[in-house]
Amino acid sequence: EIVMTQSPATLSVSPGERATLSCRASQSVGGNLAWYQQKPGQAPRLLIYGASTRATGIPASFSGSGSGTEFTLTISSLKSEDFAVYYCQQYSDWPTLTFGGGTKVEIK
Amino acid sequence: QVELQQSGPGLVKPSQALSLTCAISGDSVSSDSAAWNWIRQSPSRGLEWLGRTYYRSQWYNDYAVSVKSRITINPDTSKNQFSLQLNSVTPEDTAVYYCSRGRWWFDHWGQGTLVTVSS
Numbered sequence: 001e002i003v004m005t006q007s008p009a010t011l012s013v014s015p016g017e018r019a020t021l022s023c024r025a026s027q028s029v030g031g032n033l034a035w036y037q038q039k040p041g042q043a044p045r046l047l048i049y050g051a052s053t054r055a056t057g058i059p060a061s062f063s064g065s066g067s068g069t070e071f072t073l074t075i076s077s078l079k080s081e082d083f084a085v086y087y088c089q090q091y092s093d094w095p096t097l098t099f100g101g102g103t104k105v106e107i108k
Numbered sequence: 109q110v111e112l113q114q115s116g117p118g119l120v121k122p123s124q125a126l127s128l129t130c131a132i133s134g135d136s137v138s139s140d141s142a143a144w145n146w147i148r149q150s151p152s153r154g155l156e157w158l159g160r161t162y163y164r165s166q167w168y169n170d171y172a173v174s175v176k177s178r179i180t181i182n183p184d185t186s187k188n189q190f191s192l193q194l195n196s197v198t199p200e201d202t203a204v205y206y207c208s209r210g211r212w213w214f215d216h217w218g219q220g221t222l223v224t225v226s227s
Contacts, residue, residue, distance in 0.1 A: 001175075034213035043206055043217035044155070055215060087155060091212035095170035099155035 002026050002093045004100035006011075012108040019075040021103045023088035028068045032092035035064055035099045039084045039104075047086075048073065074106070084108055112132035112207050112218035119224050120201075126194040126225075129184075130207030130218055137183045138163045143211045146181060146192045147168055150203035150221075161190055162211070197225045 003026040013019045020038045023033065031051040036044035047056040048064035075082055078085060088100040116128035138142060143162035149155050159171035161181045171179050180193045186199070194201060202225045208214040 036214075038184065043208075043220055044214070045217075046213060046215045049213040064218065089155075094212065095160070096172065097157040097212070099157070101154050 006100035008018035022070040029090040114218040131189040148203040
């Protein structure tokens with residue numbers, strides 16, 4: 001099973017600042033990576049798939065990059081609604097699909 | 109737009125079966141381009157994909173190794189829904205269970221059902 005490790009566990013950022021979240025795979029997943037946002041009491045929301053393609057309705061302030069084992073989600077200028085937990089998910093090791101442990105983005 | 113509506117009990121006794129249903133609107137469980145998944149989330153295990161059902165001229169299922177001996181996911185074409193059955197549950201199966209649509213990533217999710225395993 002491919003293990004996904006996210007860092008940091010918690011990221012404290014001021015509104016308007018840039019946030020950079022990392023996700024590392026225990027073996028190469030190519031570009032087969034998705035990112036999700038989850039707010040308290042809600043289901044995860046798809047942000048990015050294919051490592052860098054924004055899902056429908058996702059603003060350009062969210063961008064994804066990386067390939068192989070190292071991936072990054074960048075939020076260019078944090079708004080109040082962006083404070084949430086973010087998860088990465090690999091889908092290379094089909095059909096075993098695995099998620100990272102999450103990064104909580106909190107207000108500094 | 110696609111909506112997934114979950115139903116099922118929130119409390120299950122140990123050793124019994126957990127059963128949940130996910131009703132689909134805006135898409136078809138028989139779609140030949142979609143897959144229908146169950147995912148759970150708990151503090152101890154995080155987000156865990158459990159399995160999926162999908163139709164490609166015939167029905168297929170894929171299950172996570174961790175639950176493969178206990179899980180069944182079935183489509184119900186007459187009601188345009190799919191179900192999860194997880195047998196022989198223990199307190200470790202306590203989690204929020206989600207249904208979702210997606211072949212590799214998940215673009216639509218149900219509202220989630222907290223299932224507690226307790227006597």
